[in-house]
Amino acid sequence: MSEIFGLENHFLGLNPVFFDNLCLFWDGEIYNFKELNDFLNTEIDKDLGYKSLIIELSNSKKYGYDEGLQNNELIIRLLHYFTHQNLHKNTPILIAIRKTMEIINGDFVFSVYDGENIAICRDIYGSKPLYYGYGNEENNNIFNKSSLHKNLDKEVNDIFNEDILHKNLDKEVNDIFNKNNLLAFAENRKFLWNLGIENIETLKPGYILFNDELNAPNHLPWKTYLDGLTINQECIKKDKFNLEFYKNNLLDLLEGAVYKRVEGLDEVGLIFSGGVDSTIIAKILKNISEKTNLKVKLYTVGTEDSKDILFAKKIAKELDLPLIFQVIDEELIRSTIEDVLIAIEEANIIKLGVGMTIHLSTKLAKEDCVDVVLSGQGADELFGGYHRYLEVYKKGLTEDSNEKKAVNKSMLSSEKNKTYRENNAEKNIAIELRHDIENMYHVNLERDVAIANCNNVSLRSPFLETKFVEFALNVPVKYKIKSSDDKLRKHILREIAIDLHIPDYIAYRPKKAAQYGSGIHKILSKKILKDFDFKEFLVDLKNNYRFKTKE
Structure with a gap:
């Protein structure tokens, strides 16, 4: 006990x-x-x-x-x-x-x-x-x-x-x-x-x-989904429901998820990169604000010539939503790197880069007296946004599935062979998406929430609404990733963006990780981390806390 x-x-x-x-x-x-x-x-x-x-x-x-x-x-x-x-x-x-x-x-x-x-x-x-x-x-x-x-x-x-x-x-x-x-x-x-x-x-x-x-x-929603997944499942190639069915239900569920996370609030912020995920949420928030008294503010950080600030300014103007942005440089990153490391408690350059974006955005929100901020976390894991999914897809195309091994190869036509391989690739992607949703708590969420907490901001993620996750995992992979060289991915989300009258230049903007789109990673890797040992800093941090117990 x-x-x-x-x-x-x-x-x-x-x-x-x-x-x-x-x-x-x-x-x-x-x-x-x-x-x-x-x-x-x-x-x-x-x-x-x-x-x-x-x-x-x-x-x-x-x-x-x-x-x-x-x-x-x-x-x-x-x-x-x-x-x-x-x-x-x-x-x-x-x-x-x-x-x-x-x-x-x-x-x-x-x-x-x-x-x-x-x-x-x-x-x-x-x-x-x-x-x-x-x-x-x-x-x-x-x-x-x-x-x-x-x-x-x-x-x-x-x-x-x-x-x-x-x-x-x-x-x-x-x-x-x-x-x-x-x-x-x-x-x-x-x-x-x-x-x-x-x-x-x-x-x-x-x-x-x-x-x-x-x-x-x-x-767990992802386990229920995986248990019913087999390579010859009819719905993989011959969908019981069409693209419109999946789009309409995803949008309804996401609108409900966003509304639940802002209900009762006077104002809310959104970490905004000008990408398709955050713009969809921004558009939904805009629609809610037109029916209620909710005030919506967008927060963006990046270098002066970064893609995130460029796109964020343009789409914020079209949505008629206020954008608060901060131009970052080497001096600012140097002055905040220790705060981020103290919050995330890990010596990981990827987490440090993304964490810097979260830190600066939520700090902007707090300085703006906004206590609740939404993020687009979960969209890439649910809809195949990361580039590495293409390698998973390629691997599936080159592997022999169990079903194919059980069939006499001489009886397989070239079309049948292609179908088996595509099914196998889609199954691999589905399993990988499930794995990433299951593990995103330690890959992304713990980092983001810890940083937001340090700025006294509540961070909420509409894409992680339970019903939305369960439904999204059951959307056929072909509506998410079309091939092994698919440079866009997340196609069904992009189609939803078009349905929401979001401009093509945003709907079809290629995925770029937060630390790259903001320009933070370049500053960290090429300038700051050359003379700052962040791993040693974390060791010293832990030791300092340990020594306090013995004083």
Whole structure:
């Protein structure tokens, strides 16, 4: 068993919320809040036994019931409901956590404690970072029994029955320090380094760490898709639905995803490169703003002659949306490189280059008093935007599929042979897209969110709406990549852009990575990194945090 509250009585820098025997630490956004709230109220009204329990708790001095629930309050009520569906026998908290996570549409991490069990959880895409590790004897100068009791008592004496609390705490504290397995977790590694924890793990998306045991998710959209994928699947070559069907549904789902992420906001920003992905989102935001009072602002960074600034200026003018841009140079990059490295906590030149774009864009937004910013993350992974997918396609064309091996080669016509190879190439692409969506949490999302957090900006990604991802993965590959030398790729997105009346020069603008389109990579590789050892900087950073624990 591991301890939940840890140092300074907080998780993720947040204060806990309590209800009955539950304590919840939450950080995140819920995009189906109304649906969940309606569900909870309906279920409570149907269950008279549970309704009487809620009324009793609500009338208690300990718990004030407020119909205007916040995100964390709604989640703790859902957890409580799922543990008390059967009033004669409580449902195990782990099952309640699973049920709650399955119905949340959002970006989140949370921890819940019921007086006996502790769990930490992360959404299925890993939209927010979550790291954990265990203390040992060397950490006892930070985590000691007296301070642990003092901290816990201060927080929960008024919540849990005092006798039960101390009985549980005595056993738990002894377990923690006898077995040297105090659990600590946070949204950044620096917090754990500061505790002297060396072996830091990333909680994978959708997973639950329950009493130190990892529990895999029951459902992941990319796994469901892959399970049904076979090379001779009829829908690969003879689609049950046509291009218009896929385009219309993708657009409907994306419009809904964008709307959910800006609902209730007065203003929102968009990290804007002038590429097809961010321009589609900009156009949808423009349409929303014309029906509501939402103010939309675009943020772009790049060198004076960069493609991103050139295209962003031109399309922003056509969309009649305000563009705030920053021209970057060597001096600016030098002055901000350490901030980005401190945020991403990794010595990776690609992440550093992309991260610099995110950092400068979200910093512009914060200086502009905009707290929520959208990004186009996920589009390249869902629709085959990266150039490396062409190599995957080529490999599929040259490999013999299992189906072909099972057939007498002499019986295959040249047309049949071509069909087998194209099917095999498309299958390879489909598997690669699935792999990239599954792994984008540590490739892209953790970096971007960590940087945005450092600028106190909430970063949201409409392309990672669950229903959109599930549908996009089932769009035939031929609508995404047409051949092994396809210089454009993402064709169905480009068709959607045309349908939205986005100009051809944007709709058919070739993909260019953020660090290249902005010109940042060139400055980093040719000027700054020649005399700045970013790997050594990260080592020193980690050591500085470690040494703080021994002072």
